[in-house]
């Protein structure tokens with residue numbers, strides 16, 4: 001087993017880390033304060049990422065993307081996780097599900113998304129259908145040869161800057177279908193969502209559909225096959241959450257380590273107190289464990305091996321690890337840890353959502369235990 005990074009992988013890590021440190025870090029405090037990423041700044045980030053040749057790195061080369069394998073893309077996400085997510089969204093990673101687009105849809109959606117001309121967002125969750133997505137009430141019914149969408153989606157990330165949405169709706173009993181819906185389609189409205197404690201500058205939105213008419217050409221994949229599509233393409237997004245958590249935990253740890261080596265109390269550096277140094281030991285052990293779980297799950301995807309359980313394990317452990325590490329890093333900083341002058345209180349707040357979105361910790365435990373028990377007939 002070889003744990004070393006290839007030359008290309010090391011280059012990806014170094015490039016993304018340096019970009020995040022120089023382009024994101026200096027702007028984060030202001031974004032935390034205002035809760036907004038100015039649109040011009042977003043476009044500037046996007047332009048720079050395109051120039052670097054890293055835009056749409058997750059999309060296969062045949063569609064003009066970077067064609068990174070899962071492992072290398074996971075390393076990229078890990079480094080992006082160090083920085084503000086509102087800025088990170090402009091480091092475009094179009095939803096992989098767009099690769100299911102038919103030829104005409106590729107021209108209108110996939111290729112412009114890969115070139116950075118259009119931004120996508122994905123809408124599944126509804127006010128009454130969160131973990132239980134099969135219970136969604138958003139409907140698409142047949143009328144005069146079109147599909148007519150009615151319903152509401154909420155918590156939809158970065159829909160405020162999306163040019164089109166991938167929207168899941170029921171098209172019959174037990175039938176879920178994915179639709180491509182352009183911003184500005186009559187009957188479709190995007191409204192600001194809730195103000196979240198986590199990830200300032202990364203907006204969530206409420207979508208409403210009132211007799212929104214869509215032709216057949218807007219169906220992504222096949223009618224009634226929305227879940228099959230989601231299962232094929234969306235499992236990898238959970239892995240990105242795990243990778244982002246590892247990167248963010250490393251940033252918090254680096255700050256805590258540096259502080260413990262500098263800060264003096266009772267005539268010595270606080271890192272000399274076992275109460276502090278043992279916390280550092282536990283933190284780095286947990287971060288490494290989450291890192292290896294995450295990279296191993298990515299490796300399995302690249303080998304074409306089943307990876308459902310491993311992805312859920314990585315997402316579960318990394319998101320819960322981040323909460324513990326962020327809390328300890330803040331504690332090691334004492335009162336300063338709580339102040340907005342340092343990024344720690346933000347990392348601590350940001351950590352909270354990771355155990356909720358892309359499947360809560362309870363849902364990950366459900367998936368892991370199901371994978372264990374199913375072969376035994378239980």
Ligand SMILES: Cc1cc2nc3c(=O)[nH]c(=O)nc-3n(C[C@H](O)[C@H](O)[C@H](O)COP(=O)(O)OP(=O)(O)OC[C@H]3O[C@@H](n4cnc5c(N)ncnc54)[C@H](O)[C@@H]3O)c2cc1C
Pocket residue numbers: 122123124125129130131132154155156157158196204353356357358359360361362363366
């Ligand atoms: C900031 C933010 C951004 C988001 N972005 C998007 C997005 O872009 N697109 C999108 O479609 N969705 C998005 N989501 C939705 C997210 O995926 C859901 O919040 C998540 O799936 C949980 O759904 P819920 O919030 O409705 O909680 P619920 O499903 O109502 O869960 C409430 C509680 O019950 C528990 N629970 C539920 N079912 C079970 C069970 N079977 N066993 C044990 N416990 C259970 C949960 O774990 C949780 O603790 C976003 C959410 C947030 C907060």
